[in-house]
Amino acid sequence: MTLPLDLGILIEPxxxxxxxxxxxxxxxxxxxxxxxxxxxxTGYNPEMLMKVIMFAQMEKIRSLRAIEKAxxxxxRFMWLAHEEKPTHTTFANFINQELKENIETIFRDIxxxxxKKAKIDLETAYIDGTKIEANANKYKWVxxxxxxxxxxxxxxxxxxxxxxxxxxxxxxxxxxxxVRENYSEEDIMNVIRWLAKEMKRLxxxxxxxxxxxKTDLQRYFDYFKEHxxxxxxYNEDIKICGENRNSYAKTxxxxxxxxMKEDYMKNGQLKPGxxxxxxxxxxxxxxVGTYQxxxxxxxxxxxxxKLHHHYxxxxxxxxxxxxYGSIENYLDCKDKDIRxxxxxxxxxxxxxxxxxxxxxxxxxxxxxxxxYVCPQGKSFILMGRKxxxxxxxxxxxxxxxxxxxxxxxxxxxxxxxxxxxxxEVNELGRKLYLEAKTLLDSEEGIEKRIQRSIxxxxxFGVIKQDFGYRRLTRRTLENVNLEFHLIAIGYNLIKxxxxxxxxxx
Numbered sequence: 001m002t003l004p005l006d007l008g009i010l011i012e013p014x015x016x017x018x019x020x021x022x023x024x025x026x027x028x029x030x031x032x033x034x035x036x037x038x039x040x041x042t043g044y045n046p047e048m049l050m051k052v053i054m055f056a057q058m059e060k061i062r063s064l065r066a067i068e069k070a071x072x073x074x075x076r077f078m079w080l081a082h083e084e085k086p087t088h089t090t091f092a093n094f095i096n097q098e099l100k101e102n103i104e105t106i107f108r109d110i111x112x113x114x115x116k117k118a119k120i121d122l123e124t125a126y127i128d129g130t131k132i133e134a135n136a137n138k139y140k141w142v143x144x145x146x147x148x149x150x151x152x153x154x155x156x157x158x159x160x161x162x163x164x165x166x167x168x169x170x171x172x173x174x175x176x177x178x179v180r181e182n183y184s185e186e187d188i189m190n191v192i193r194w195l196a197k198e199m200k201r202l203x204x205x206x207x208x209x210x211x212x213x214k215t216d217l218q219r220y221f222d223y224f225k226e227h228x229x230x231x232x233x234y235n236e237d238i239k240i241c242g243e244n245r246n247s248y249a250k251t252x253x254x255x256x257x258x259x260m261k262e263d264y265m266k267n268g269q270l271k272p273g274x275x276x277x278x279x280x281x282x283x284x285x286x287x288v289g290t291y292q293x294x295x296x297x298x299x300x301x302x303x304x305x306k307l308h309h310h311y312x313x314x315x316x317x318x319x320x321x322x323x324y325g326s327i328e329n330y331l332d333c334k335d336k337d338i339r340x341x342x343x344x345x346x347x348x349x350x351x352x353x354x355x356x357x358x359x360x361x362x363x364x365x366x367x368x369x370x371x372y373v374c375p376q377g378k379s380f381i382l383m384g385r386k387x388x389x390x391x392x393x394x395x396x397x398x399x400x401x402x403x404x405x406x407x408x409x410x411x412x413x414x415x416x417x418x419x420x421x422x423x424e425v426n427e428l429g430r431k432l433y434l435e436a437k438t439l440l441d442s443e444e445g446i447e448k449r450i451q452r453s454i455x456x457x458x459x460f461g462v463i464k465q466d467f468g469y470r471r472l473t474r475r476t477l478e479n480v481n482l483e484f485h486l487i488a489i490g491y492n493l494i495k496x497x498x499x500x501x502x503x504x505x
Contacts, residue, residue, distance in 0.1 A: 017079070020493055046094065049090070107488060117496070126320070133471045136252035138271045142247060144247060158188065177190075257271065280459050281455075289303050300326075318338050319451070325343050327428060330436060341448045
């Protein structure tokens, strides 16, 4: 007789699964699952399934079939699974039914343990993002501007058909359908119902095919039915895109077409993707965001709010590149009492000597009293103010024009305008950019800028290169959020393991 073998004694003390078990030991895994009474055979222990899935992420195993195989062949997975052999279908159902709703809570709870064990300082957050291609057909898309344009043309067609219908079929009844600039689907349905009712009253049978002659009423019926189908499709397209997107992929409605860093054809091709954001502190991912925004500016406030939600406080310092530098984000940091080490668009350009010493640069023409005078001594006159509406605030730019550029000997070097040179000055933005520049150029700012490229860009480098995470496998925003959180959990766990083993050695 052979006694059952304790697989744990065969595992090396410095193996990643040992570190993983120590971290998970501090979690109350049962709180993530709602016990359900089922008839028939007893299912797999959800805590066991969760441990196997999270350790698989730590081992950079994303395929569910590969996890199923590991439970049969890898002694560490066999130990975690108590020598049970769940199938890939079991793992898929568990992820969709149990993990999807709780993944952000699980990520936060694991991070709370790691923060205590690794003594992670959360005062400074390094934020960056990347666009990753979605699991969607890149040749099937919908542009919301095209849908709006086609809908306007359809409205003109409907108006034309209604006018003809009113003149030809309703003239003897003293009745007519209202003609408008825009039509709802219900408006078209009312026309179709009336036509169907009239065809039934006159006992007109619908005919189709070659050699069959349609009556006028049937022609109108077919026209408006076709118009209704198109109008419904255009309305759906506009609704799916929403207010903040310009496109969506037909095979993944949540994916937005955007430019990727990996441009293999070198033609600026747009591809369906998601904007994935990370906040990193001392090498650990502290916050994950999955967004549909094509730019990074709109995600900044949401990321800082998420950090506050996870850890109960905003970070004291936030470091980010020029993609996040905007008036709204600087003001948002002021409201949240955050020191923003965030570059603005012209920060790198202002480091160039040729640009800084250019006498025709707007900033170099500014006088101590706030007025502007060109190198030839001509004053700029305030012509008006221009209103700018952002995502959350409204600001203004002052518009100036030179008093006289006629016969100016240096006009070609100063401006390309045919008339007098015009400039726009954003006083609010200028003030915020100067404050940001002071922070960025300080000793602490220089150190944080260096650390940003190491910390958050290093995290993306590991995820893309070592984890092989260059394209999404799941579809829809909710599933992509689940997938990226699992990747972040695996990254943090293996990071903690390397930290612990380096301390021991």
